[in-house]
Amino acid sequence: MTMDLNKLVNNALAELTETGYVENVVKKALEKTVSSVVDDLIGGYRSEFKTSLETHVKENLNVDMNKLNLAGYNVLLLNAAQEILDDQIQTEGVERVKRELTKMFSPLEKKEWKLSEIIEKMKSEENEDHEKDGESISFHYDDSFSLGIHVYFDPEGNESKYGCKYTFYISRDEKNKNVGRLNTLNIGGKELTNKQILNGFYGFDKFLFQLYATGATIIADHDYVDEAYGYDD
Structure with missing residues (x-):
């Protein structure tokens, strides 16, 4: 009895296709290919896009420290710290009230x-x-x-x-x-x-x-x- 190798392969491929296996393999291969292409274009250590982006940022991001309103910056920090402190006090206060009331309103050994x-x-x-x-x-x-x-x-x-x-x-x-x-x-x-x-x-x-x-x-x-x-x- 002669084995028909082509038929066996075709039947196996047809079965894998029906179960979605081939589709998943193709999808994963495409994902890897696209990722590799994008990485080469913009993510590589020496990519042209990365070099251009760095140059653009350096040329356009110029901060004049002398013009910063440091007094306003300090107020901003203080306000932020106060908000955090107020929130913590409120949270701790509520928890403390719960603990104290639970203890004080706990039943005595008799009525x-x-x-x-x-x-x-x-x-x-x-x-x-x-x-x-x-x-x-x-x-x-x-x-x-x-x-x-x-x-x-x-x-x-x-x-x-x-x-x-x-x-x-x-x-x-x-x-x-x-x-x-x-x-x-x-x-x-x-x-x-x-x-x-x-x-x-x-x-x-x-x-x-x-x-x-x-x-x-x-x-x-x-x-x-x-x-x-x-x-x-």
Whole structure:
């Protein structure tokens, strides 16, 4: 049996053509050829086009440094730097606000707190080194109002209610006059400001803010408040 080589080649070429292989080979070959021609014309190290372009640029790009407005240039740089700085401050500020608010508005371990527990937390933080053992805090309680209760307290003793570091107002629950939520909160003798909130709170101040911000329930058990710093605090 005689092998028809021409027929085999023709059949193979026909099959490659149908699958698009030949077309791709031709396309790639053309791409290489065109790239080589263009590179020879304008991209070569010693090409005539490259030499002409360099000569044209050198002859026409003449900068007179004496005529440059350097003062204006400095202003331009300062403005650009200020824009970058403002953008960074804004970005950092937003991220900081997110971090601080996430921490401050994070839930406490429970939603209901006794007034006596709140006072004990302050005493525990203030007397961590037992320097106040045997001393007393300042504590004032006024429940003469029908709608709420005023509470004033301070880690130092002998403070009047208006001189206390911490003051808050508990809005009474309709069903239980000794239970409510913090309606107002003053720290350091001042109502809360945006600046204080953005700067963040720490320790007991943060705890009070979380009580206020998360709407925790307060049980006004003022009769159980211990005003003395114990030796175990």
